[in-house]
Amino acid sequence: MDNKIVDIKNYMQSVGEAARNASRAMAATDTNSKNQALLHIAAAILREKTVLLSANQQDCDAAKANGLDEAMLDRLTLTEKSIDAMAEGLQQIAALPDPIGEMFNFKYRPSGIQVGQMRVPLGVIGIIYEARPNVTIDAAGLCIKSGNAAILRGGSEAIHCNQALAKLVHEGLEKAGLPKSAVQVVETTDRAAVGELITMQQYVDVIVPRGGKGLIERISHDARIPVIKHLDGNCHVYVDDDANLTKALAILENSKTQRLGTCNTAESLLVARAVAKSMLPAMALMLASSGIEIRGCAETCALIKSAKPATEDDFYTEYLAAIISCKVVSGVDEAIAHINQYSSQHTESIVTENYTSARKFLREVDSSSVMVNASTRFADGFEYGLGAEIGISTDKLHARGPVGLEGLTSLKYIVLGDGHTRA
Amino acid sequence: MDNKIVDIKNYMQSVGEAARNASRAMAATDTNSKNQALLHIAAAILREKTVLLSANQQDCDAAKANGLDEAMLDRLTLTEKSIDAMAEGLQQIAALPDPIGEMFNFKYRPSGIQVGQMRVPLGVIGIIYEARPNVTIDAAGLCIKSGNAAILRGGSEAIHCNQALAKLVHEGLEKAGLPKSAVQVVETTDRAAVGELITMQQYVDVIVPRGGKGLIERISHDARIPVIKHLDGNCHVYVDDDANLTKALAILENSKTQRLGTCNTAESLLVARAVAKSMLPAMALMLASSGIEIRGCAETCALIKSAKPATEDDFYTEYLAAIISCKVVSGVDEAIAHINQYSSQHTESIVTENYTSARKFLREVDSSSVMVNASTRFADGFEYGLGAEIGISTDKLHARGPVGLEGLTSLKYIVLGDGHTRA
Numbered sequence: 001m002d003n004k005i006v007d008i009k010n011y012m013q014s015v016g017e018a019a020r021n022a023s024r025a026m027a028a029t030d031t032n033s034k035n036q037a038l039l040h041i042a043a044a045i046l047r048e049k050t051v052l053l054s055a056n057q058q059d060c061d062a063a064k065a066n067g068l069d070e071a072m073l074d075r076l077t078l079t080e081k082s083i084d085a086m087a088e089g090l091q092q093i094a095a096l097p098d099p100i101g102e103m104f105n106f107k108y109r110p111s112g113i114q115v116g117q118m119r120v121p122l123g124v125i126g127i128i129y130e131a132r133p134n135v136t137i138d139a140a141g142l143c144i145k146s147g148n149a150a151i152l153r154g155g156s157e158a159i160h161c162n163q164a165l166a167k168l169v170h171e172g173l174e175k176a177g178l179p180k181s182a183v184q185v186v187e188t189t190d191r192a193a194v195g196e197l198i199t200m201q202q203y204v205d206v207i208v209p210r211g212g213k214g215l216i217e218r219i220s221h222d223a224r225i226p227v228i229k230h231l232d233g234n235c236h237v238y239v240d241d242d243a244n245l246t247k248a249l250a251i252l253e254n255s256k257t258q259r260l261g262t263c264n265t266a267e268s269l270l271v272a273r274a275v276a277k278s279m280l281p282a283m284a285l286m287l288a289s290s291g292i293e294i295r296g297c298a299e300t301c302a303l304i305k306s307a308k309p310a311t312e313d314d315f316y317t318e319y320l321a322a323i324i325s326c327k328v329v330s331g332v333d334e335a336i337a338h339i340n341q342y343s344s345q346h347t348e349s350i351v352t353e354n355y356t357s358a359r360k361f362l363r364e365v366d367s368s369s370v371m372v373n374a375s376t377r378f379a380d381g382f383e384y385g386l387g388a389e390i391g392i393s394t395d396k397l398h399a400r401g402p403v404g405l406e407g408l409t410s411l412k413y414i415v416l417g418d419g420h421t422r423a
Numbered sequence: 424m425d426n427k428i429v430d431i432k433n434y435m436q437s438v439g440e441a442a443r444n445a446s447r448a449m450a451a452t453d454t455n456s457k458n459q460a461l462l463h464i465a466a467a468i469l470r471e472k473t474v475l476l477s478a479n480q481q482d483c484d485a486a487k488a489n490g491l492d493e494a495m496l497d498r499l500t501l502t503e504k505s506i507d508a509m510a511e512g513l514q515q516i517a518a519l520p521d522p523i524g525e526m527f528n529f530k531y532r533p534s535g536i537q538v539g540q541m542r543v544p545l546g547v548i549g550i551i552y553e554a555r556p557n558v559t560i561d562a563a564g565l566c567i568k569s570g571n572a573a574i575l576r577g578g579s580e581a582i583h584c585n586q587a588l589a590k591l592v593h594e595g596l597e598k599a600g601l602p603k604s605a606v607q608v609v610e611t612t613d614r615a616a617v618g619e620l621i622t623m624q625q626y627v628d629v630i631v632p633r634g635g636k637g638l639i640e641r642i643s644h645d646a647r648i649p650v651i652k653h654l655d656g657n658c659h660v661y662v663d664d665d666a667n668l669t670k671a672l673a674i675l676e677n678s679k680t681q682r683l684g685t686c687n688t689a690e691s692l693l694v695a696r697a698v699a700k701s702m703l704p705a706m707a708l709m710l711a712s713s714g715i716e717i718r719g720c721a722e723t724c725a726l727i728k729s730a731k732p733a734t735e736d737d738f739y740t741e742y743l744a745a746i747i748s749c750k751v752v753s754g755v756d757e758a759i760a761h762i763n764q765y766s767s768q769h770t771e772s773i774v775t776e777n778y779t780s781a782r783k784f785l786r787e788v789d790s791s792s793v794m795v796n797a798s799t800r801f802a803d804g805f806e807y808g809l810g811a812e813i814g815i816s817t818d819k820l821h822a823r824g825p826v827g828l829e830g831l832t833s834l835k836y837i838v839l840g841d842g843h844t845r846a
Contacts, residue, residue, distance in 0.1 A: 024763065028787050101786060107808060113797050115807045118785065122819050205819055226649065226820045247842035254844035340447065349838075362541065362837055363524060364451050374536050374840025383845065384538045384836060385530060396545050396628055397649045398820040401836040413807060413824040414785055415772075417797025419670035421677035422806065 008188060012196035015151055016203025018181035019124045023149035026182050027121050031098040033176045034144055038094040041172030042087040045137070048168060049083050055164040056133065063131075063157045071261075076131040076157055086137040089388060093141040096387040099405050100147040103414065111423065114416040119409050121147035123205035126197045127390070128219060130155040130211040136165045139208075140183045142390050144173070146408040149182045151204065153197060155211075156189035163187070198223040208391050208403075228403060230368075230394040232318045232344035233263030235376040238270040238335040238361070240352035245279050247373055248351045249286055254375040255349065257290040261320045263392060264347050264369075264379040268315060268325045270335045273299070276328045280304060292322050299328035315342045332357040336364045343367060345394045347379040368394050368401040431611060435619035438574055439626025441604035442547045446572035449605050450544050454521040456599045457567055461517040464595030465510040468560070471591060472506050478587040479556065486554075486580045494684075499554040499580055509560040512811060516564040519810040522828050523570040526837065534846065537839040542832050544570035546628035549620045550813070551642060553578040553634040559588045562631075563606045565813050567596075569831040572605045574627065576620055578634075579612035586610070621646040631814050631826075651826060653791075653817040655741045655767035656686030658799040661693040661758040661784070663775035668702050670796055671774040672709055677798040678772065680713040684743045686815060687770050687792075687802040691738060691748045693758045696722070699751045703727060715745050722751035738765045755780040759787045766790060768817045770802040791817050791824040 026034075045052065056078040063073055099119050106116030125148050129135045136152055143150035154162040166185035173180050186193050198207050198219055207227045209219040220227050237255050239248045255266035271280055276299065284294060284304040294300065295310035307326065314325040315338075329335045332350070339348050349371035350361040358372045369379040379402065381389025386404030393399045399407030449457075468475065479501040486496055522542050529539030548571050552558045559575055566573035577585040589608035596603050609616050621630050621642055630650045632642040643650050660678050662671045678689035694703055699722065707717060707727045717723065718733035730749065737748040738761075752758045755773070762771050772794035773784040781795045792802040802825065804812025809827030816822045822830030 024787075024789075027789070109806060109808055111801070111806060113801055113806070118793075120789070123789070226818075244842070250842055250844050258845060364447075366447075366450070366543070366546070367835065369836040369838060370541075371838035372840065373842050374838045375844045377845040378534070378536055378838055378840075378843070379836070383532060383534060383536070384838075385532055395649075396833040400833050410819040410823050412790065413792040413802070415792060415794035415797045415801055415807075417795065417801075419667070419673055419796050420801070421673050421798045422681060422800040 008190050008192040009196055011188065012186075012193055012200065013203075015184050015186065016124070016200045019149040019151050019184060020203045022179040022181040023121065023123045025179050026144070026147045026149055027100070029147060029178060033178055034098065034147070035094040037144055037172045037176035037178050038090045038141055040175040041137070041140070041169050042090040044168040044171050045083060045087045045090075045165075048164070049080060052083055052161065052164055053078060053080070055160040058160045059158050068157060072131050072157070076133070078133055078161065082134060086134050089138055090141045093145050093388055096145065096405060098145065099409050106414075106416075111420060112417070113420050116414050117411045118414050120412050122408055122410050124149045124151065124203055125408060126151045126153070126204045126207045126225070128153045128194055128197070128207065128209045128211070128215070130215065131157045133158045133161040133165060135210060136162050136185065137169075138388060139390060140169050142388055142405060142408060144178075144182060146405045148408055151184050151186065151197060153186040153194055159189055194219070195222065198225055201225055210391055226398070228391060228393050228395065228399055228407065230263060230344070230346060230392050233265065233346040234268065234316065234318045234342065234344040235264060235266045235346050235379075236268045236270055236339050236343055236348040237266045237376065238329075238332070238339070238348065238350045239272060239275065239279060239283075240332055240335075240350055240354060240357050241272040241274040242354035242357065243272070243275060243279065243351040244353055245282060248279060249282060251349060251351055251373065251375050252283055253286055253290070254377055256287065256292060256324055258377055260322055262377070264376050265320070266324065266376050267318050268327070268342070270327050270329050270338060272331050272335070273328050274331075276303060287324060290322075292324055294324055294326050296326040297328055300326045318344065332360055336361060340366050346392070347371065347376045349374055349376050368392070431613050431615040432619055434611065435609075435616055435623065436626075438607050438609065439547070439623045442572040442574050442607060443626045445602040445604040446544065446546045448602050449567070449570045449572055450523070452570060452601060456601055457521065457570070458517040460567055460595045460599035460601050461513045461564055463598040464560070464563070464592050465513040467591040467594050468506060468510045468513075468588075471587070472503060475506055475584065475587055476501060476503070478583040481583045482581050491580060495554050495580070499556070501556060501584065505557060509557050512561055513564045516568050516811055519568065519828060521568065522832050529837075529839075534843060535840070536843050539837050540834045541837050543835050545831055545833055547572045547574065547626055548831060549574045549576070549627045549630045549648070551576045551617055551620070551630065551632045551634070551638070553638065554580045556581045556584040556588060558633060559585050559608065560592075561811060562813060563592050565811055565828060565831060567601075567605060569828045571831055574607050574609065574620060576609040576617055582612055617642070618645065621648055624648055633814055649821070651814060651816050651818065651822055651830065653686065653767070653769060653815050656688065656769040657691065657739065657741045657765065657767040658687060658689045658769050658802075659691045659693055659762050659766055659771040660689045660799065661752075661755070661762070661771065661773045662695060662698065662702060662706070663755055663758070663773055663777060663780050664695040664697040665777035665780065666695070666698060666702065666774040667776055668705060671702060672706060674772060674774055674796065674798050675706055676709055676713070677800055679710065679715060679747055681800055683745055685800070687799050688743070689747065689799045690741050691750070691765070693750050693752050693761060695754050695758070696751050697754070699726060710747060713745075715747055717747055717749050719749040720751055723749045741767065755783055759784060763789050769815070770794065770799045772797055772799050791815070
């Protein structure tokens with residue numbers, strides 16, 4: 001082991017220890033102090049716009065020099081508007097109810113004890129993300145409000161801006177009388193820091209990776225700590241026998257064409273055989289007018305001359321591009337079976353006027369969001385009313401779907417007795 | 424790789440695939456069919472007592488010949504009474520409400536969609552346990568009721584009895600029209616089967632290990648699938664400044680002496696300095712009369728002549744024996760800090776008449792069960808009214824504390840629209 005690695009290890013261990021200590025204080029903090037911290041940070045961000053823009057400029061210049069691609073550069077760039085949005089996000093989190101300390105389900109048991117549950121923070125959350133500096137503020141805000149301590153490891157491209165934001169977060173925490181180490185932004189761009197973060201079981205309770213599939217797969221594979229994540233968003237729209245064509249067209253258009261690169265974008269269209277002939281041509285026309293290529297099964301290709309034949313792999317693919325796979329199915333049962341086989345369990349929508357098909361689809365599709373007559377694009381923490389989201393999970397344990405404040409909490413059992421002993 | 428390992432791998436893969444398929448059917452099954460299966464299994468168990476006792480006798484004879492220790496042999500042995508208890512457990516699970524399909528929190532959003540959540544099964548549960556044959560039936564019952572498929576890998580000592588039980592479980596499933604492979608008992612005692620089970624990510628959603636700390640540590644370390652578990656039960660009783668001595672004595676006696684070997688047994692006693700002189704001697708006398716050795720801090724040893732000095736390690740130790748560690752603390756704050764440092768986050772109880780101390784202890788102690796004026800022995804699924812438990816979790820993610828039916832479920836988001844698209 002060379003000296004550098006030893007230093008990173010020691011550095012990350014001290015970050016972890018400070019976070020663990022801060023998490024104890026944060027867990028016991030009252031709602032008012034947490035909200036004050038959020039509002040102080042928001043005010044500091046608005047006050048220091050110029051400083052933030054100039055730190056971000058430094059990052060963008062370096063990124064351009066290093067030949068960062070256009071999409072990445074876009075995500076890295078701050079504007080006055082995006083800085084305003086950060087501050088507004090914090091104000092919104094401050095306005096949400098505090099989930100911590102909530103007690104419920106208290107019931108007397110035959111033994112005489114009264115048993116219920118209390119909502120508590122998870123402890124220390126490690127968040128690993130790529131170029132977007134706004135994640136620094138979103139994640140800090142959600143972790144503070146949920147009484148956790150956060151260790152933030154942003155992309156190396158955003159290091160100057162993230163350090164400038166960290167200073168403002170610390171100012172806000174201190175003004176509210178909370179420990180600065182409740183939110184720590186990792187100060188090194190050395191990748192060994194990530195390796196340390198995801199294996200410090202004694203200091204970190206959960207890892208939330210945000211970014212490309214490659215990053216998330218690597219982290220999930222190497223982590224010794226539970227990871228809240230999704231890898232793919234291979235989302236489906238199924239147009240049922242009893243679909244209304246107008247709704248089907250609107251939902252498919254919104255699901256596929258509104259934004260090509262988001263995880264809740266539809267990547268696959270299933271159409272019931274009974275309506276394929278009458279509805280597929282109109283849908284293909286609409287998709288073509290948005291420049292979307294169709295890769296279809298044999299029946300699709302027979303009906304739509306412009307469609308290219310789909311391979312088995314196409315049905316597993318999240319394109320994040322102007323392509324959609326398409327398959328004609330016998331009905332809701334085959335649609336459900338296809339989805340449970342090929343989808344990434346993110347979000348699926350049925351278009352139908354049939355009560356029984358809708359109910360069956362809702363019950364049997366095994367995905368984190370299941371919809372009737374609505375666009376897959378709604379799968380989002382803000383749209384669901386969570387106030388904000390730290391990410392979307394397609395895992396089945398703990399948090400599933402958009403993850404807001406509640407996903408950053410756990411429950412403990414509370415037992416109230418009066419000297420009770422077990423018989 | 425030798426032939427044997429290749430076979431085990433293939434065998435476990437086919438078990439996994441069958442379980443995954445069965446889990447789809449189980450997820451869509453109605454409550455009545457699941458309850459019928461449970462009641463049919465219970466009836467079959469009562470009918471086949473003789474067969475079960477003789478299979479168990481075969482296991483016990485082999486175990487004796489192999490020199491299995493007395494405690495293990497005790498856990499392995501079935502009696503008419505314990506067979507009755509298995510059947511009764513299934514009847515109790517049948518009587519519990521079905522958690523699956525429950526829908527709640529439906530709210531209209533400004534966009535017009537209506538968003539809520541539905542409770543769904545996890546999918547496939549892998550359960551790894553040691554000699555106790557009753558776990559086969561408990562686990563099968565909980566998994567069936569919660570709409571999951573189960574892969575059960577019991578200790579090799581219990582193989583004959585577990586195979587006999589598996590036959591009866593299959594009979595019950597078939598009579599209720601449910602797939603036999605909803606509950607599979609692994610038919611080989613080869614340890615490679617466990618290695619396969621805990622890494623088949625495509626087929627298994629969660630692993631529940633039950634048994635000694637060594638087994639659970641090994642499984643947690645090697646698993647590529649989330650594990651619901653606890654390692655230790657280093658539980659504390661804290662006697663506060665404002666404790667009532669009668670309650671303190673009753674709670675300490677029940678917590679420590681009722682059963683020495685359970686995970687919810689108290690292993691450490693903390694006493695506030697203000698009452699140490701007046702209360703510790705009576706507590707020591709009570710413990711001595713039950714043959715419990717005290718290992719104490721310097722102040723404890725000064726007050727209690729029979730106490731032996733405790734090392735730092737003692738305070739981390741789950742004795743599972745007639746020993747308790749004891750420390751005098753300044754008050755509730757030091758008690759909380761000590762517990763959050765040394766405990767295994769299983770169960771802790773404060774004895775106090777003081778409202779503020781009780782509230783502080785409940786909020787700040789970071790354990791899966793936190794109690795006021797009640798014995799730590801209450802930490803148990805039956806005592807909490809969960810109906811049954813598949814285990815106790817000291818993890819913070821997903822299920823924490825005693826894990827019943829709800830711990831074997833997840834939630835998915837449901838979105839109801841009428842052709843809604845995102846703005």
